[in-house]
Amino acid sequence: MKKELIVDFDEFDRNKILYDRAAIERVNPHRFEMSLLDGILFEDHSTKRYVGFCDAKPSEFWTRGHFPGHAIMPGVLICEVAAQLCSFVAISSGFLRSKMIGLGGLDEVRFRAPVLPGDRLIMMMEELRSRANILMQIRFQGLVGNEVVTDGLLKGVVLPDDSLAKE
Secondary structure: OOOOOOHHHHHHHOOOOOEEEHHHHHHOOOHHHHHHOOOEEEEOOOOOOOEEEEEEEOOOOOOOOOOOOOOOHHHHHHHHHHHHHHHHHHHHOOOOOOOOOEEEEEEEEEOOOOOOOOOOEEEEEEEEEEOOEEEEEEEEEEOOOOOEEEEEEEEEEOOOHOOOOOO
């Protein structure tokens, strides 16, 4: 059974980046190895659907040890890409008055195929439910090429600004 996509590929151009990594980092607090979202390709505020991507580069920190000689992107990082897309949407849309949204939970997550070095992980999301400045629940799908490699539900919760690390 083929899953219906959150966003059909004919609704956006996979090569037209609306927001690049620099623009994302002006919104999301993630840095260095944990800045996983490379770009935003699609946004539709009326239907609350969005698409971003992460390029799984052969030089990523996880490729050497997960698994030696047969690198596979860890599922926790795939879920983190979905969380960072949710964060970008929540903060940039003004849904939050805070500067940080944290992972509140994951449900019904399935990994259907691996994400390998050199793959572009396309992450699609749609907002299912939200309470302003408290919670955002999304459904997400990760794709490599045209194949759904993961899907699930994610809850993002607002973290107080004082939870940001002081430098």
